[in-house]
């Protein structure tokens with residue numbers, strides 16, 4: 439079998455387990471996870487390197503995790519759906535991931551409509567099979583879905599318990615074309631550490647707060663100075679109202695301290711340096727409705743801005759992701 443490679447988008451409703459699957463397949467935490475829907479807000483690329491073995495050349499699977507498919511009601515939601523559409527553009531395969539512990543409902547149709555429009559080859563991934571006692575209950579679900587789209591494969595998995603993932607990887611690789619390596623072997627994502635740090639802080643906000651706060655907050659890293667031993671990071675948590683700010687700061691600053699300590703610990707693990715983390719909370723009323731503010735949160739755009747600041751007049755395009763790294 440020749441070296442195979444391609445781009446594989448993970449698509450599904452909020453909370454289906456897309457990010458859990460990305461992390462499990464790549465073997466590193468690239469995307470934050472929470473029990474709350476709409477955790478992921480932008481597409482996240484993760485590379486699975488499949489080594490040569492027994493006469494097979496191996497390959498490279500470039501996975502793209504996406505925000506949960508939903509009907510947007512704000513600029514933020516619309517931007518999330520743009521991210522989903524961009525992930526579907528030109529990908530070789532789509533994994534439509536379904537939470538089997540939930541019944542099919544009209545909202546599932548949105549994800550299927552997107553696949554239909556893209557006309558991509560698609561696998562139906564039945565996730566969370568660990569919560570189903572009688573596996574025969576899966577059969578009617580598979581029937582229902584097969585009526586809605588002509589899936590090339592139907593694969594049951596548990597992303598959380600890492601069940602069925604080897605089979606899944608093999609089946610994905612076999613469905614990809616012969617192609618080049620898009621990334622060097624030691625690279626597993628294109629996300630800058632600076633953005634991942636912001637996401638780790640946001641994950642702590644999601645895990646430690648409730649009601650509207652998880653949806654009304656975003657995190658911006660204001661400065662990121664990486665040293666050999668110490669990384670200095672200053673970041674701002676934006677929320678929409680004074681009351682939310684009060685909760686995020688907490689009595690005597692306790693909540694902010696809790697979020698900061700847990701986030702610092704995780705960022706230290708990621709960077710393998712000590713981290714000095716300064717956190718601020720600011721209110722930005724209605725930021726989710728502001729197209730300009732939402733656009734500025736896009737790290738690809740932030741990167742372009744920084745490139746322009748450093749080299750005014752230079753072409754500021756972030757390199758296209760479909761450039762081969764080397765040709766075999």
Ligand SMILES: Nc1nc2c(ncn2[C@@H]2O[C@H](COP(=O)(O)OP(=O)(O)OP(=O)(O)O)[C@@H](O)[C@H]2O)c(=O)[nH]1
Nearest residue numbers: 452453454455456457458476477478506596597598
């Ligand atoms: N029991 C069980 N829970 C799972 C499984 N996979 C994911 N989960 C849980 O489902 C919840 C949502 O997981 P995520 O990976 O954040 O889901 P997502 O599809 O990325 O969600 P959004 O980013 O909001 O669209 C988390 O609480 C996960 O721990 C699984 O295989 N079994």
Ligand SMILES: [Mg+2]
Nearest residue numbers: 456457477478
């Ligand atoms: Mg997610």
